[in-house]
Amino acid sequence: MAEKLERLDRAVSHAFGISRTIAARAIKAGRVAVDGQEAADPSLKIQKTATLSLDGEDVGVEDAFAKRVFMLNKPAGYVSADRDANFPTVAGFFQGEARSEELHCVGRLDADTTGLLLVTDDGDLNHRLTSPKKGVVKAYEALTRDPIKASDAKAFASGLRHPEEHSRYRPAQLVTTGEKSAVVYVTEGRFHEVKRLFECVGNEVTELRRLSIGRLELDDSLDEGEYRMLGKDELALLFEAPESWQDPEKS
Numbered sequence: 001m002a003e004k005l006e007r008l009d010r011a012v013s014h015a016f017g018i019s020r021t022i023a024a025r026a027i028k029a030g031r032v033a034v035d036g037q038e039a040a041d042p043s044l045k046i047q048k049t050a051t052l053s054l055d056g057e058d059v060g061v062e063d064a065f066a067k068r069v070f071m072l073n074k075p076a077g078y079v080s081a082d083r084d085a086n087f088p089t090v091a092g093f094f095q096g097e098a099r100s101e102e103l104h105c106v107g108r109l110d111a112d113t114t115g116l117l118l119v120t121d122d123g124d125l126n127h128r129l130t131s132p133k134k135g136v137v138k139a140y141e142a143l144t145r146d147p148i149k150a151s152d153a154k155a156f157a158s159g160l161r162h163p164e165e166h167s168r169y170r171p172a173q174l175v176t177t178g179e180k181s182a183v184v185y186v187t188e189g190r191f192h193e194v195k196r197l198f199e200c201v202g203n204e205v206t207e208l209r210r211l212s213i214g215r216l217e218l219d220d221s222l223d224e225g226e227y228r229m230l231g232k233d234e235l236a237l238l239f240e241a242p243e244s245w246q247d248p249e250k251s
């Protein structure tokens, strides 16, 4: 079966991170080749399997359109959004990337939450990771104002109800790691979910950091504000449950 076709100017724009207008100009100026043959018509339809050259630099069309997924070590003080009237956004970290306007956060971390945030131009993947139906497990390290009570793990596992929510939270797993620290596993990703779970048991989160999504952990070689692209193997980890996750709905 023939591969889907792409317009040459669009493919050149993607492949070399330049605008469609500049791509069309480069094509008309004879600076572009398709599979080694000079191509001067911006509207030419090319195969997805073709290789493009601009001034002698080669890029496969398939690679040019490959979706990107980045992991960011989000610092506190940044909003998980493309733009915001009052605060800096995580989008600012990606301004140097080609087609940065196509990159969006996978879900949201509160401005004061730090840690693992994914940013992608793959809308389908974004939906699969954030849809509560998919039950992707997200783990957070929480520090709390007051000591965590022995009864809290049971309460989290029971499916708590917050006064500002219409329905109960899906059961969550609470693993106490210190007098005022814990790792919390959730599968929904509702607004302020971890903070509100603690509010339900009369406590308050003072610091929150996302550690992992599925079995993908934050790369601790990334300083705050640094990011890197995920590989294919890492993408598969996102949909696997972490080893320490014990689904409270099944126990």
Ligand code: URA
Binding pocket: 108, 109, 110, 111, 113, 140, 191, 192, 193, 194, 195, 196, 208
């Ligand atoms: N739960 C919260 O309360 N805040 C976050 O940023 C993420 C999960």
